[in-house]
Amino acid sequence: MPDRDGSSAFTRTRDAWERFAAGDEVPADVPLSIALSWLRCRDHHRLDPLAPVQAPVRDDVVYRREHASVFTMLGAVAAGIAGRHDGCVAAVTDGDGRVLASWAARGSGECAPAPGSVWAEARAGTNGAGTALAHPRAVCVRGPEHWSSALHDHSCVSTAVCDPVLGTAVAALTVSTRGHCLPVRPDDLLLATGPALRVLCDAAARSSAVLAGAFVDLDRRERRPLLALDGGGRVVAANSAARRRSLLPRSDGGRALGRAVAPALIRASGGDTWSGTVLVGAAGDTGGAGGTGGAGGADPLVFRLRPVPGDAGPVGFLAVADGAGAGTDDVLPVPAPTPAGDAPDRVAAVGRGGRLHLLACDDVRHALADGHDVWLVTDVGVLRAAHRGIDRLARELEPAGFLRVHRGHLVNAARIRSVHRGPDGMTVATDRAGAERIPVSRRAVPAVRAALGL
Incomplete structure (x- = not known):
C-alpha cells in the first residue's frame, strides 16, 4: 500500500x-x-x-x-x-x-x-x-x-x-x-480529560477521608491488630499491635489481606451489614504470611473484614485480628499473588539510541529504581527497563524467581552469589567477586533466607 x-x-x-x-x-x-x-x-x-x-x-x-x-x-x-x-x-x-x-x-x-x-x-x-x-x-x-x-x-x-x-x-x-x-x-x-480525572481524584479523596475516620474511631477502642485497606487492597493504615506482628503494606500478611479485598468488594455489595473473615498464614494461603504464621508453624491469624460504606458502595475495609475464629462470617479465599500462567521468559529493555532489547530473565542479575525509571544490571551491561515503576516490574518477574529485597531493589534469586552480614544489616551480591552490596531490608530477610535455603 x-x-x-x-x-x-x-x-x-x-x-x-x-x-x-x-x-x-x-x-x-x-x-x-x-x-x-x-x-x-x-x-x-x-x-x-x-x-x-x-x-x-x-x-x-x-x-x-x-x-x-x-x-x-x-x-x-x-x-x-x-x-x-x-x-x-x-x-x-x-x-x-x-x-x-x-x-x-x-x-x-x-x-x-x-x-x-x-x-x-x-x-x-x-x-x-x-x-x-x-x-x-x-x-x-x-x-x-x-x-x-x-x-x-x-x-x-x-x-x-x-x-x-x-x-x-x-x-x-x-x-x-x-x-x-x-x-x-x-x-x-x-x-x-483533566476535569474527568479530577472528578475521580476528588471521589478518591472523599473515600480516603471516610476510611481514615473509621480507622481512627475503631483504633480508639481496639487493642488487637487493626489495619485499613482501600478499594485496591493496599494497607493504608495499621495500629501499633499490627506493626508488632509485622503486618505492614509490603509484608506477606499485608499482601494476603489485600488480595482478599477484590472478592470482599463483590460480596459486600449486597449491604453494609456483611462481614467476612480471612485466614492469613493458613495452608491454603499461597502467598504465605511472613512472620504471622504458616511457615513458622504457628496458628494462622484470623482477620474479620468490615466494610466501610461510602456513597457508592464500600470505600475500603477495616481488618481486625479475631482470636475467636471465623464464626458464622463469610470465609474469603485469598487469591494467588499472580495470575495463573507461565512465568515470563523475557524482559524488555532500552539501550543506547532507544534500541529495544529482549533479554532472557536469566540474563538479568538485579534491578534498581531511580525515581520512576528502573535500571537492569544484566550480562550485557546496564539497560533501562522498557516499562516504568519497580512495583510493576516486581509483579511481572516474581514468577520468574525475582525477589523484592528492598524498596528500590529487585534481585534474581538464582543469580545471588554471596550473602554478607554487617552492622548495617544483610546485603547480597550477584557478581562472582562479591563486590556488589545490594541492601536487604529487615522484612525481606526471611524471604531471602528461604529462597537460598539458609
Whole structure:
C-alpha cells in the first residue's frame, strides 16, 4: 500500500511491520510504545496481522455509579472535537475497550464504531484506544503502526483516564481519521480529560477521608491488630499491635489481606451489614504470611473484614485480628499473588539510541529504581527497563524467581552469589567477586533466607 503523503518515515514503519510480522525478533524503527504493543500482539495475544479486526459487540456490562460522570464528561469532549474538526471520528470507550458512544464529524467518510464493540488490544491489536488502555497513557498510532493491516490507512490518538485508587483504566477518549494527519495531539487530549480525572481524584479523596475516620474511631477502642485497606487492597493504615506482628503494606500478611479485598468488594455489595473473615498464614494461603504464621508453624491469624460504606458502595475495609475464629462470617479465599500462567521468559529493555532489547530473565542479575525509571544490571551491561515503576516490574518477574529485597531493589534469586552480614544489616551480591552490596531490608530477610535455603 503506498503512503498517501509519500513520507519516508511511514515507509520505514511499514517495512518494520512487515519484517516483524514475518518473524524478526525485535521491532526496529518504531516508537517504543508501538514496539512493545507489537510484541504483545504477536507473542502474547497471538493475533494475525493480516486478519480482519475482531471487535465483538457486547452490551451486558453494568458500570459503577461513580464512573457515570466521567463517561458523560468525556462524551461532551468527544462531541466537541467532532464538531470542531472535520474528517475525524471521536469515541469514548470504557476500561475494557468497549465503545460507549462515538461521533463522526462532517467529511469524515467514516462510520462511527458500533456502541458496544470492543477495541481492546487483545482483540483488535495495536490501536489508539486499546493500546492506551493496555498500559494507561496517551498514545498516537499512525498508519502502519497499527498491528492489523486493515487499519494501515488510519491514524488515531488516545488517552486513558485511570482510577487513582485502583490504578486501572476507567475510560479512554480516542480521535481517529483516515490518513496520517490528526486534528489533535496527545497533549490536547490530556488537557481535555483533566476535569474527568479530577472528578475521580476528588471521589478518591472523599473515600480516603471516610476510611481514615473509621480507622481512627475503631483504633480508639481496639487493642488487637487493626489495619485499613482501600478499594485496591493496599494497607493504608495499621495500629501499633499490627506493626508488632509485622503486618505492614509490603509484608506477606499485608499482601494476603489485600488480595482478599477484590472478592470482599463483590460480596459486600449486597449491604453494609456483611462481614467476612480471612485466614492469613493458613495452608491454603499461597502467598504465605511472613512472620504471622504458616511457615513458622504457628496458628494462622484470623482477620474479620468490615466494610466501610461510602456513597457508592464500600470505600475500603477495616481488618481486625479475631482470636475467636471465623464464626458464622463469610470465609474469603485469598487469591494467588499472580495470575495463573507461565512465568515470563523475557524482559524488555532500552539501550543506547532507544534500541529495544529482549533479554532472557536469566540474563538479568538485579534491578534498581531511580525515581520512576528502573535500571537492569544484566550480562550485557546496564539497560533501562522498557516499562516504568519497580512495583510493576516486581509483579511481572516474581514468577520468574525475582525477589523484592528492598524498596528500590529487585534481585534474581538464582543469580545471588554471596550473602554478607554487617552492622548495617544483610546485603547480597550477584557478581562472582562479591563486590556488589545490594541492601536487604529487615522484612525481606526471611524471604531471602528461604529462597537460598539458609
